[in-house]
Every structure is written in C-alpha cells, then in structure tokens.
Amino acid sequence: MLDLSKANSKLGVSSCFTKDRAGSYFNGSGYAELMHDGYKVGSDLSVSLEFQTSHSEGVFLGISSAKVDAIGLEMVNGQVVFNINNGAGQVSVRSTGQTLCDGQWHHLLARKTKHILILSVDEYKYTTTNPYPQSTSAETNNPVYLGGYPVGVKQNCLTISSRFRGCLRNLQLIRSHLSITANISAAHFLLGVTPESCPGA
Template sequence: MARVNHADFATVQVREGMAHLSFDLGSGNTSVSVPRIINDAHWHKRSILTVDGRYSKHTVSPKKADILDVVGMLYVGGLPLNYTTKRIGPVLNTHTHGHTHNRSVDMENPVSSYRVGSCFANPQPGSYFDGTGYAKAVATYRVGNDMSVDLEFRTSSSSGVLLAISSQKMDGVGIELNNGRLLFHADNGVGRVSAAHQPDEEAGLCDGQWHSVTAHKLKHRLELIVDGKKSEAASPDARSASADTNDPVYVGGYPEGLKQFGLTISTSFKGCMRNVKLTKAGKVLEVQLNKALDLKGVQPLTCPTV
C-alpha cells in the first residue's frame, strides 16, 4: 500500500525465502526481515513483523513518525502490470505462487483481481481448467507438413477441447474429447481427416486419472497414441500435405466466434492438464500456461487432487 506519490508506503514481501517489511511514514524509509525460511508450502502467519508467532523482528521509524498516510488500496500477492513502484524499490514481478488468508480482509470479494485462483487441498503439478474458458498459450504457430503434440490430462467430463491451432480460412489441427472418444483432427485445406481412440473401459478417459496423448501429423497422415495405444488415419489426397497456419495455440478451449477447422466441438475442457509440448523439426516448445498470453477460467501451476 502507498500514498499517490509514495512519500508514505508499506510493503511485505518474500525475498530469498524470507519475509521482509519495508515502510516509510514520511520521515525516511526503514526495513527489517525475519531470518526464517518460509517458502516451504506450509501456512505462515505474518504481522509487523512476526512469523508464525515465534520469530519476530522490530524496527522504529526515523524521527518517531507514527502515521502511515496511504490511499485506500491494498494489493495482495502482487502489483498491477502498469503500477509504478517509485520509492518502494525493486518489487518482484513474479507474482506469489501460493495462497493467503486473513479474517479482516475479504479475499473472496476483491475490488479487482488478476490470475488469482482458489486454494486446493493437497495440490499437484498441472493447470486447472474450470470448464468456462481457455488459455491462449502461443501467439502464432505454423503447423506445416509435420508436427507433434504431447500432453497429459485428467477429467471426469466426456467432452472438451484439449488443443487447437487453426487459420480462419480453411487449415487447422485440433485434439478433443468427444463423448468419451479422443479425436485428433487435421485439415490441410481439402477437408478434415480424423484419427480416433475409443477406450475399452466403461469410465474410459473420463475416470479422473491421468492419461497421456501423443499426436503426430505427418503430411497427409495422422498418428494418435493414447496411453500407449495407436490409431491412424490418412487423407485420400496425398498431394495436400501442409496445414498453413500462422495462428495462436489455444489450450482447453477457444474464444467464441473464432473458426477452428481442426475441431468438431466448442465445449471448454474441465479438468487438469500438464506437460503440453509442441514439436516441429526436432525443436520442442514446452507450453507454459503460467506465461500464457490470455487466460480465462484457467488456474496455472496447480491442480486439485482427485
């Protein structure tokens, strides 16, 4: 929190794993830290400046100033992208990967929020999709003749978009879960061709367990490998080999109004995904959803346990 000109400010940050307090009441800034590592994924309590009620440090403002004159805006977990820190000093731009709670601050109803999700009990690595949106993961990607997609997912829903790359004219590729079947589509401009995986079990791919998917586009041919089982398909027109895209990569869904020639559904995915990779000409692009260009209904880096 800070005054408009930052003559007064107060900030609590985690630096190098320890809690740091800095403030200025108008007569000079001061800072103090507690030499106790707290980035251990456990809950910690902080006051000025006490950690877990046992480890504390005290400091006194210069000239015995005792009024913190700030505007009525409190930021928790990070700062807006266009926020100028001025005298506060170097604030870490990597927003807090963790959770906070406080009885006196209504964290459930903030004035505004940006990429703030829910707390999950016993979370595991991955990204959570709540079934309402998508992640715009890469600005532009050319599919061309050959490319591969690798990902892992788990869900209890029978349908949902997993990944899509499409031009707005006629070419594209996509992976979707459609009524329990896993489908890999490609359109090189002469019509969609699809490789399909039909699971054996009754619950199949909607059992809440992790499933692996590898999809290869090899010119006019498709190979789909789901949990080690391969399915294949090929276009009758072998002369059309390239999906000419220079378009975004969408994961878990896509914005309303966009054409997707590599999909047959528009249902957003609900569940968790991890280890999403695109491979072309031997170069692997690891899709990091915490760095996505746009997120809607997606909580990166954490998944609830089953």
Template sequence: MIPISSWLVLLVVSGPPWAAGEGLQDILGVHVPKYGQCFQSVSGEAGALNVGQRWGDPSPTATLVIDPRTVTSATSYFDFRTFDPEGVIFYGDMSPGVNWFLLALRNGKPEIQIHNTLTNVTVSGGQRLDDGQWHRIMAKNEGHTVLLAVDGVDQLTLNHVSEAIVEAPVFALRIGVGGLLIPTEELLLPLNPAMDGCMRRWNWLNKSTEWLEGTSLEDKDTKVCFPTIRRGSFFPGNGLATFSLSGLPTGVISANRSWSLTVEMWIGAAPQSAPLLATSAFPLRLSLHRTDLTAHLGNKTVLQVPFPLGGCLDAPLLLSITPSHATLRLGDAETSKPTPKLDFESLKHVWLGKKGDFVVGGLPGQEKFPAAQERSFFRGCLRGIRVQGHELDFDEVQSRSNSIWPHSCPGADVGQAKADQEE
C-alpha cells in the same frame, strides 16, 4: 496452400516455467485455498495446468503463438486427465476458419476435426479417456498421415489428410488449450467446448514458447489441478450453479394423476452453515446447519436429520415430496412429516409450469447482490445429483460460478480415487 501437417506440428511447444516443476501458485503469485477439514490435502499439483477456468466462454484457457519457419518436429505429447466426457483439449490454426485442427473428447473418446484446403473430416474412436487417470497423448504427422496414440497405443489414424511439412506463407501458428479460437458454429460437428481437465508434462515441438495467458490465470481464484480426483462437482465455497426449471424433467404423473418430487445425491462436506439447494419461485430449500441437514417446504414444514458421526459428511441424501408426506434421508437417518396440501399444490404448480430456477450451492440471487455475499455458499463435493431420476449435468446450467469444478472433486486419498476411477 497451407499443409494440415502444420497443425499437428502445432500440437506441442514446451510449456511455461511451471512445466519444469514449479507450482502454478508460485509462478503466478496466486493463493491456493484450502477447502475445510475434509479436504486438508487439497493443493495444486506442480507442473499441471487446469484447462477449464471459465464457464460460458469458449475461448482457450491458455494460448501460444509460434513461427512456423522454426518448426522442426511433427510430434507432440502431453499427459491429460479428466472425468469430463465432452470438451476441447486442444485447438490449433494458421488461418482462422480455413486451416485448423481440433482434438477433443466426445462420449469420453478422442475426436479429431480437420478443416483445410485438402479435406474437411471428423473422426472419433479409441478408448475412453474420461476415467480420471493420467493418460499420455501423442499426436504425430508422417507424410500424408495423422496419428493419435494414447499410452503408446495407436487410437486414430487418418490417411491422405495432409501434405509433407513445407514453408508456409504465414508467420504465426496459434494453439489454444481447453477452448477454441474460432466461433463454435464453425466446427464440423457441434461440440460443447467446456472441458474440466488437467494437462502436464507437455512437449510442444521441443520449442521454448511461453503461453500468452488470459487474465483468468492471474486471478487469485485460479483453479488448480488436484493431486488426486474423484467423480463429482466441487464447490469451493464462493459460488453457485443455476438450472432453469424449464430444462428439468417434470416427473411422470401416474395413472391416478399423482405427482411427486424426488431429489437424490451423494454429499461430501465438512460441518458448516450454508444453503445446499433451493428453488426461486417457491420456498423449497435444503441447508446445512453445522451438525444437521434441514429441509424447508413452504413457510411451516421443516425436516431435520443429524449428520452421521465422524465429523466429515460423506453420505447419500434423499428428499422426497409426495401428496401425503415429505421425507428427508441422510445416510441411515430419516425423518418424515405430512405434506400440507396448499404447499404441495403450490410446488406442483411451479414445477409443472416450469417457472423459476433450481439453484445448487447457494440461494437464488445470492451472487447478484453484494449484501448477500455475507451469507456463505456451500463448500464440498456433490455427486450424482438426480432430479426426478434425471442426473444433472453442470455443463448444461443456465449459469455457473467459475469457481466450480463441474466434473471432479479432490480425491480423499489414493485408494478412494482408484475406487472412483474403476466405477
């Protein structure tokens, strides 16, 4: 019988070279891009690992393997930071599918799942950790007890779920961060494993074990950990996200059978020429054109509002299309035009019929055709995107570029980051 305590023993092994202070880009030789004049301070934080590198792939961002016969400590700790309310922080096993341990977030709170020959148990609770601040997480095994502490305060305690550490009849302990080493359907409680978060200052059992890195950590577009973050979804300018209209709300039709479309968001970006959002089955498009925001409805109706003065754009946006008028508002600037009846009926037919896609950050099909790559993608931060009053979740997309940070944007400055964290 393999003791569960070995999993918590797994919880920490000293990190790769950059844990000592070298930047990830220096170790791997990757290029850390700048993101325009509105994100001049953006760079990777030395010693931090972004655990959310790939969309649609539940495997870990980084893994390690150690010999359990060398384990001498049952305490592990690391700093963790995220705005993502759900996802895998850490998974470990000694016998895949039989003896494993999971530390994750659900509704922003820590969750532990344990599966072994002694027990199958899931426990959630404690303080929310999806506040964008660094938290010191410590997992410890003492006899038959598993303890999880956050910032020095006990959060979860599980009794009689393990045995004292003994020599195991296997020679490999595996650990993965930001993903799973088993199929998602084997979890005790279903969970979306994707995690947009960062880890630093880890201590994995005081052992010198290097990550067995995936190819994602070797790519030039590897996502870094921003020094400060704010809520939102960050588009670095080389990818888009696609939602199926079948998964978006149709919008309430009032008693007089009138339907309308409303899209709201907060946008932060530098002046640029790029598409912001579009639908695939009907020509509805919202684009940035250097100093203006433009909306196209059908083939003729064009709405245009100027950027606020000051260079960088940081303002609320509203697009409203009713049977009578199409309205576009950016900050304090607003314009409105009568809605052509045929265009409105076509849009209504497509939306209520749930036909096609709703694309954010580019144009439909832009990533599939090489020639389209010459057209730029949106670069900036989008926050609180609401369609028909429903906030979009970038973990529920039909497809998404790996380049996108789904739950975090670079912090404008320390003061702004603190204000965002306190919301």
C-alpha cells in the same frame, strides 16, 4: 471482512487447493491462449500432453487459420479425437475402447506426418491416412488455444465448443527437431485457468 464466496460476480477467479500437484487446472469456464503471434503447423507436427478429467467432452487444443487449414484435439463422448485439415478436407482419427474421462492421468500423443495421422493414448495406437495425399501441409500462423477458445474465433478442426474441465500437464509441440514445452503460466491470455496447480487426490 469481505466474503469472496458471496461476490456479486467473478471473472477468472479460482479456488486455492488444500492439496495440489503439478499441472494446470482448467475450471471449464475459460481457456489459455499461447503463441499470440502465431504458430505454423506445416507438414509435420506432434502434440504431446497428459490430461485428467471426469467430463466426457472438452477442447484440448486448437490451431486454426481463417481459411480451412487447422488442427484440433478434443474429447468427444469420452474419447480423444484428432482432426486435421491440410487445405483439401478434414480428416480425423479417434481412440476407441474404455472412456478416458475416468479421473485418471492419461498420456496423449497426436502426430501429423504429411498426410498420415497417428494418435497414441496410453499404450494404444490409432492411425488414419489422409485421403487427400496431394495436400500435406497445414498453413497456419495463428495462436494456440488450450482448453477452449474465445467466442467469435473460428476453429476449423474442432467439432465441439465445450471448454475443458480438468488438468493438463507436460504439453509439448514438436516440429521436426524443434520441441517447445508450453509454459502456461506465461500464456498471452488466461481465463478460468490455474496455471501451476491442480487439485490433489
């Protein structure tokens, strides 16, 4: 009999949950790479997801060109921060109030409309106008990283590198009238992610 709990080393191995529920569990050691051939952010994009975590910092999502154009969603000090760069400079909007790393499910909607940023967390809404109105489009054609990103990969709109620990579900990328629901189990690469199961309460 082999005792996996006493393995000399482990990579991408996570536990099975006695009780589970819908979602994808990120154990804090890895990330998911989606759309390896590249995703174009452009002028208008909405990112919708639900998250649950007890950790105050972690990357939700990053899409970044090799230059400066990028978007990033992250948890910093228990608040959600949405960063964009359309090529002229980084602009951010963040939630305020009670910390969101309370182990409860929260709904997040981050919307970029040309040079306006709107962040909705649960029933609260936050807005920022980009001070660079001449620059409206984030020119990316790069993978979508969830929960973190590989060492050596540049992410221009993420201020932290802490990998997310918790659960994500119902991730959608909405551009104009085209909505893509992310299938994490079909990701190009997974590390430290259980794609179709979260631990139950």
